[in-house]
Amino acid sequence: MSSRYRRDGVLLAADWIDPATPAWPYTRPERSQEPTPPTPAGDHRWPRVLEALRRAGEQDGEQAAAWWAQYTVVGRSRGDVTAVAREVLAGIDAGDPAVLDGLPAFDVAGYDADRYRGQAPDDAPDWDDLSDADRASAIDAARDGFTTAVQDNVAARCAALLDDDIDTIG
Template sequence: MNENSTSSIRRQPGVRPDDATDWVALGRRLQEIQNTLIHREQIPRYGDEYYAEALRRLLTDSRSGWMPTAEHDRLVDLHTQVDRRNLREANRRAREARARYVTASRKIRGELAGWLRRVTNDRTVPSRYRREGVLLAADWLDPATAASPYPNPQPSTGTPDTTPPRPVSPLDPQLLLMVRAAGEREGLLAVGWWQQHALTGRTPSEQIYIARLVLDGIDSSDEVTLAALPRFDVTGYDETRYQAHAPAGAPAWSHLSDHERAVVIDAARDGFTDAVRDGVAARCHTTLNTSSTGEGEGRRR
C-alpha cells in the first residue's frame, strides 16, 4: 500500500480513503501460491489481472469481513476524534455541574446558617454548651459570617472563657474540608493572577483567541493547556501554611505522620486545582460573552 496515501489519510481523520491496494501484485502472489499448492508448476495458467479482479470482487464485498489498512486507520482516527469530543463534552458538563453545585451549595449553606443564628437563643437552646455548638455548626456551614460567641465566646458575666477549643483528630473530615477551602481561596487568587498576565492588556481579538484556546484545552484535558495554568506548590506546603489553613485545635504539623501530611496536602491541592480550572474557564466564558455582546451592539448600531 502506498505510504503517501496512508499518511494523507492520517492527516485528515474521518475522510474515507481511496482504494490504494495493489490488486495486481496480490493477484500475482495468489497465482504463485496456487501453482505451488495445487498445480505443482511454475508456469502461470492465467494472467495476473484475472486473479487481481477475482480478489478485488471477493474482498471488497461488504460481507467478506476484510478491511484494508487504510480503511482501518480511517476508522481508528474517526473513533479517536469521537472520543476526544466526548471527553471534551464530559469535562464541560462536569465543570458546569461543579459550578452549579458550588452556587447552590453556597446559597443553601448561607440560608441554613442564617436560620440557625436567628433561632438560636437562650429560650430555644437553654444549654450554653449546646448553643455554642449550634453556632459553631453555623460557622462551618457559612464561614463568611462569623457567629458570636464562636470562636472566643464571652459569657454574660464578662469573665473570659478559658475553655480550650475542641481538639480535632488528625484526619478529621472538618480539618480536610477547611484545608481544601483554603486551597480554593488560594486558587481563586491565582486565577486573578492568570487573567492579568494572560488576558489583560491584549487586543479584543487576542483575548477571544486565548479564551477559546484555553477553554477548549480545559474541556479536552489537554496536557499543554493544563500545564500552563497556575499550579499548586506541593514542595512549598509546610508547617506555616498548614497552621494558616487548619482550624483551632488541629494537631500540630509535627504530630502528623507522613501519610496524614500527604492527605492534607492532597486536600489543599485538590481545592486549588478545581478552583483554578473552574475560575479560568469562567473568566474565558466571560471574555467570550462580552465580545459577542459587543459585536451584537455594534451590529445594532
C-alpha cells in the same frame, strides 16, 4: 477530583497507550477490600480539618486564577485575547495537558508546617503530630481545592470574555 483519581487516570491512559505493558506496578485490591486511611489518632475532627484545608486551597486558587487572567486575557494581556480564551476553555474541557500546564500550579514543595498552620482550624492536630500519610492527605486536600478553583475560575473568566465579545459584535 482527588489526586488518587488523577494518578489512576494517568496510569489508565498509559495502559491504553500500550496495553501490553501495565503502567500500575502493584496489584490493586478490590474496591470493597481497600482500606480507608486512618485519621490522626482516630480524631473525629480530621475530616473537618481536610475540608478547611480544601477551602483554603480554593481561596488561593481563586487568587491565582485572577492573577493569571490579568496577565493572559484581560488588563495587561497582548494580542487576540478571544483566541486565547477559546483555546484555554477548549483545553480545560478536553483536559489538554498543554493548556493545563500553562495554568497556575499548586506549590507542593512550599507546603510545610507554617502553611498548614495558617490554613488549618485552630483545633487541628499539629503538623509534627501527623503521620506521613496524614501530611499527604492534608497537602492533597489543599492541592485539590487549589486546582479545582484555578480551573473553574479560569474557565469562567474565559467564558465571560467570550460572552462579552459576542455581545459587542451582535
